[in-house]
Amino acid sequence: MKIFFDALGCPKALVDAERMHYFLQKESHSFVSLPEEAEAIVINTCGFIEAAKKESIDVILNYIGLKKEKPSLKIILSGCLTERYRKELLANFPEIDSAIGARDLTKIIDAFDHPSKNLLDGGEFKDAHFTDERSLVFSGYHFAYLKIAEGCNRNCTFCAIPLIRGKQRSRPIESIAKEAAFLKDQGVKELIIISEDTISYGLDLYQKKSLIPLLKELLKLKFDWIRILYLFPDEELLNLVYFIKENPSICRYLDMPLQHVSASLLKSMKRPGDPEYYLSLIERIRKEIPEIKIRSSFIIGFSGETEDEQQDLKTFLKKARLDRVGFFEYSREEGTESYSLTKNIGKRVLRKRIKELSAIQETISENNLKKMIGKEIICIYEGIIEEKKSKEYLVFRSEYDAPEVDGVVMVKKPDNLDPDNIDFVKIKITEVIDHHNLGGVEVL
Ligand code: SF4
Numbered sequence: 325m326k327i328f329f330d331a332l333g334c335p336k337a338l339v340d341a342e343r344m345h346y347f348l349q350k351e352s353h354s355f356v357s358l359p360e361e362a363e364a365i366v367i368n369t370c371g372f373i374e375a376a377k378k379e380s381i382d383v384i385l386n387y388i389g390l391k392k393e394k395p396s397l398k399i400i401l402s403g404c405l406t407e408r409y410r411k412e413l414l415a416n417f418p419e420i421d422s423a424i425g426a427r428d429l430t431k432i433i434d435a436f437d438h439p440s441k442n443l444l445d446g447g448e449f450k451d452a453h454f455t456d457e458r459s460l461v462f463s464g465y466h467f468a469y470l471k472i473a474e475g476c477n478r479n480c481t482f483c484a485i486p487l488i489r490g491k492q493r494s495r496p497i498e499s500i501a502k503e504a505a506f507l508k509d510q511g512v513k514e515l516i517i518i519s520e521d522t523i524s525y526g527l528d529l530y531q532k533k534s535l536i537p538l539l540k541e542l543l544k545l546k547f548d549w550i551r552i553l554y555l556f557p558d559e560e561l562l563n564l565v566y567f568i569k570e571n572p573s574i575c576r577y578l579d580m581p582l583q584h585v586s587a588s589l590l591k592s593m594k595r596p597g598d599p600e601y602y603l604s605l606i607e608r609i610r611k612e613i614p615e616i617k618i619r620s621s622f623i624i625g626f627s628g629e630t631e632d633e634q635q636d637l638k639t640f641l642k643k644a645r646l647d648r649v650g651f652f653e654y655s656r657e658e659g660t661e662s663y664s665l666t667k668n669i670g671k672r673v674l675r676k677r678i679k680e681l682s683a684i685q686e687t688i689s690e691n692n693l694k695k696m697i698g699k700e701i702i703c704i705y706e707g708i709i710e711e712k713k714s715k716e717y718l719v720f721r722s723e724y725d726a727p728e729v730d731g732v733v734m735v736k737k738p739d740n741l742d743p744d745n746i747d748f749v750k751i752k753i754t755e756v757i758d759h760h761n762l763g764g765v766e767v768l
């Protein structure tokens with residue numbers, strides 16, 4: 325069949341989409357770049373917070389509209405939304421031909437070979453889909469994500485991920501290393517390690533946190549860069565920082581979602597910490613690697629959040645001087661422990677709080693970026709963008725920027741340059757472009 329694949333959601337879902345694409349390709353299905361040309365549409369949905377659920381539903385409705393014009397069009401759903409709401413989806417959208425969930429991606433083949441409405445047996449989470457190879461169709465120019473585990477054993481009270489993805493199931497180091505070798509052979513330069521709770525990798529499988537033994541294996545493959553995402557701020561983090569310090573090909577970059585800093589709020593989120601604990605952790609990290617860049621994210625508007633707690637966070641941001649920060653609206657999710665909490669914060673107050681925090685952080689991020697001016701840094705090529713008056717810019721990322729969430733480094737495109745032969749370039753930073761991006765010139 326001719327398939328159009330729409331991959332929504334986070335990098336972990338993107339890896340799932342590439343696996344399903346690979347399985348379907350092996351079954352001799354072909355892929356088209358426009359939904360109008362397709363005989364079947366596969367939508368890998370996202371479903372962990374309100375905004376993501378809404379986006380997935382809008383996309384589904386869009387293809388149902390297309391099916392009205394082309395009744396033979398097959399619509400197949402996979403991913404987190406179908407794990408949580410398969411019955412509701414199939415009941416409300418009779419146009420959907422199959423829903424396969426996220427616990428066994430090999431079911432995507434059945435969705436074509438033995439089409440039936442509900443292919444989600446609700447059974448065990450089978451990780452048969454942890455294959456050595458996949459289609460790198462949704463990955464970046466020179467980077468690819470590598471998923472090292474599924475699920476999570478932590479019980480943050482606001483989080484639906486354990487409901488969707490189950491308990492943590494770490495992949496054996498050998499299996500991960502095989503897939504990494506495949507990615508290396510495909511020309512991937514930047515390997516990005518992901519899972520729900522990366523710092524706890526191996527605890528379920530080897531009875532001890534084993535991210536560092538895994539990294540030792542992956543370093544043997546000599547990727548130019550290894551980047552690590554989704555790091556829970558626990559005591560193991562400092563061991564990882566010492567290891568990063570000794571291994572220059574691991575990006576000097578930490579993605580460490582804190583979610584909040586107020587001790588009382590963190591307690592009701594079932595997360596550790598308080599402002600002093602996190603400030604001292606950040607200080608010790610920077611003492612080990614002064615140039616390291618730290619990204620974090622915070623949930624705003626959690627049940628019962630007070631103005632004092634908002635103030636705690638403002639004070640913390642000014643002291644912590646983080647490099648990159650995302651602020652997310654609290655999403656009250658069925659099935660989570662905090663769903664029953666009733667002291668809900670109104671949207672107007674919630675958005676006012678996010679606005680206040682974003683204003684503080686934008687100034688901090690911009691001032692941190694200004695410290696890069698004059699520095700020469702190695703950057704990886706991402707592509708070309710056309711700016712005002714059709715001036716073309718080459719877009720790069722430094723080791724301090726993760727794809728899709730952080731900023732870029734822009735360099736005016738020299739006339740006689742063939743972008744297909746660029747990977748890493750040394751760039752001298754000359755300016756800060758808003759609070760997010762940098763501008764520079766190539767150091768020849
Ligand atoms: S660690 Fe992350 S994935 Fe796990 S429960 Fe907490 S927020 Fe959810």
